[in-house]
Amino acid sequence: MDYLPLFHNLKGRRVVVVGGGEIALRKVRLVQEASALITIIAKDFCVDLLAMAASDEAAGCNGLELITASYEHRLLLQYPDTVLVIAATNYRALNRTVSEHAQAANILSNVVDDPGFSTVIFPSIVDRSPIQVAISSGGDAPVLVRLLRTRFESLLPAGMAKLGALAGRFRERVKDKFSNGADRKAFWEEVFYGAVAEQAYANNLEEAERLLVDKLEHSDRFETGEVYLVGGGPGDPDLLTFKALRLMQQADIVLYDRLVSPQVLNLVRRDATRIYVGKTAGDHPVTQDNINQKLVDYALEGNRVVRLKGGDPFIFGRGGEEIETLAEHGIPFQVVPGITAASGCASYAGIPLTHRDHAQSVRFITGHMRGGKRDLNWPELVLPNQTLVFYMGLSGLETICQGLITHGLDETTPAALIEKGTTEAQQVLVGDLSSLPDIVRQAGPKAPTLIIVGHVVSLQSKLSWFNNPANRIEGTINKNNES
Ligand code: SAH
Numbered sequence: 001m002d003y004l005p006l007f008h009n010l011k012g013r014r015v016v017v018v019g020g021g022e023i024a025l026r027k028v029r030l031v032q033e034a035s036a037l038i039t040i041i042a043k044d045f046c047v048d049l050l051a052m053a054a055s056d057e058a059a060g061c062n063g064l065e066l067i068t069a070s071y072e073h074r075l076l077l078q079y080p081d082t083v084l085v086i087a088a089t090n091y092r093a094l095n096r097t098v099s100e101h102a103q104a105a106n107i108l109s110n111v112v113d114d115p116g117f118s119t120v121i122f123p124s125i126v127d128r129s130p131i132q133v134a135i136s137s138g139g140d141a142p143v144l145v146r147l148l149r150t151r152f153e154s155l156l157p158a159g160m161a162k163l164g165a166l167a168g169r170f171r172e173r174v175k176d177k178f179s180n181g182a183d184r185k186a187f188w189e190e191v192f193y194g195a196v197a198e199q200a201y202a203n204n205l206e207e208a209e210r211l212l213v214d215k216l217e218h219s220d221r222f223e224t225g226e227v228y229l230v231g232g233g234p235g236d237p238d239l240l241t242f243k244a245l246r247l248m249q250q251a252d253i254v255l256y257d258r259l260v261s262p263q264v265l266n267l268v269r270r271d272a273t274r275i276y277v278g279k280t281a282g283d284h285p286v287t288q289d290n291i292n293q294k295l296v297d298y299a300l301e302g303n304r305v306v307r308l309k310g311g312d313p314f315i316f317g318r319g320g321e322e323i324e325t326l327a328e329h330g331i332p333f334q335v336v337p338g339i340t341a342a343s344g345c346a347s348y349a350g351i352p353l354t355h356r357d358h359a360q361s362v363r364f365i366t367g368h369m370r371g372g373k374r375d376l377n378w379p380e381l382v383l384p385n386q387t388l389v390f391y392m393g394l395s396g397l398e399t400i401c402q403g404l405i406t407h408g409l410d411e412t413t414p415a416a417l418i419e420k421g422t423t424e425a426q427q428v429l430v431g432d433l434s435s436l437p438d439i440v441r442q443a444g445p446k447a448p449t450l451i452i453v454g455h456v457v458s459l460q461s462k463l464s465w466f467n468n469p470a471n472r473i474e475g476t477i478n479k480n481n482e483s
């Protein structure tokens with residue numbers, strides 16, 4: 001190990017920075033966050049440093065002092081209380097001299113971009129104070145460090161800072177209650193993986209604290225689980241949200257339906273029990289009431305239950321009905337939005353849902369037949385300058401296209417059907433209201449499919465970017481096609 005990572009308490013301690021430009025500014029911001037007393041020596045200062053010094057003075061902090069001078073050894077000697085020197089000028093030789101002076105006085109020194117002349121180096125930081133992750137390659141691979149930092153940024157929920165602070169406040173009380181280290185560890189693990197953490201991440205701090213106190217006072221009492229209604233997106237696992245992934249990876253039980261892609265399902269915690277509650281067309285193996293009841297039962301047994309749905313749970317997903325039942329039983333739940341099929345399919349097919357020249361609004365419509373009848377509000381659907389997106393419309397495609405024409409849309413209005421959007425098997429069938437039913441009949445796509453109607457579809461041939469172009473099947477070239 002070339003460097004030992006330590007976390008330096010700089011509160012009220014002096015840091016001398018030599019240099020007044022952008023590089024110095026970045027370091028000054030960092031040490032200022034750590035509440036250091038900062039002295040900057042430079043011939044001149046960038047505007048941001050001047051502004052920082054002015055606002056520090058206005059606030060009466062006396063934490064930031066600017067010395068306008070060329071660096072000389074005697075200037076450093078004037079500050080015998082210095083614990084860290086940062087050399088951040090544009091001059092390598094000068095930086096090294098500063099570092100030598102610091103080291104001669106046994107002061108920690110950092111030379112920006114010159115680790116060989118530094119006794120300490122700055123790591124890349126993911127800050128969820130009091131939780132911090134510091135990453136370093138010892139100066140060997142800064143770009144790799146930056147990539148890693150991005151990963152950690154996405155891994156650590158923004159609310160982790162609040163959870164960390166809450167844990168800090170209860171540390172002593174928990175210690176008093178559990179003298180045995182193993183019990184204490186088990187307690188904290190439950191806190192950090194369970195409802196307390198989730199409430200803190202959701203910014204419900206009072207509820208998080210109430211649950212923590214409750215858990216502490218009744219640590220032997222049986223706990224109710226929680227249900228997370230999670231949107232799994234249209235298929236491509238990269239379209240999951242960070243929150244969806246985190247909850248999927250800590251679930252005890254996952255109830256999923258047909259639209260959840262195998263790649264998404266694969267990201268569920270390995271030990272979790274997976275239960276299929278999907279419906280296939282015309283066949284309802286698990287009724288909605290039954291699913292609602294299962295969610296309640298599993299949660300009452302103390303499980304963390306993920307109800308994983310395709311797309312977004314609140315768009316044609318019956319998400320509302322499922323959480324209503326949970327609410328009636330007083331079971332804590334959260335809803336995690338997902339990318340709905342309309343957004344996912346449109347993006348991956350190259351069809352902007354709105355466009356200044358073509359459509360100022362977009363409608364999401366269910367094409368599902370209720371009792372064999374499609375009671376759509378045709379006059380509204382044929383209004384100009386809008387895009388129509390039909391979910392569950394494959395079996396009714398012909399009726400939909402015919403209905404739109406009958407009620408006034410031109411039969412040359414561009415229309416597309418997207419099969420298995422955002423997945424490797426995505427196919428885009430393009431035509432117009434009169435031709436699309438035939439094109440679809442010939443291609444014989446399988447569910448799930450989405451229908452988009454409107455002039456924005458004419459942009460598809462130009463804007464398509466995903467998957468092999470061979471997957472695009474075009475019917476008649478309609479008059480509105482721009483390319
Ligand atoms: N809650 C889901 C929609 C559920 S309704 C969402 O927000 O996306 C089911 C319908 O969604 C399907 O019949 C189909 O029209 C559409 N759909 C879902 N995923 C799709 C996909 N990958 N490609 C095409 N259509 C999809």
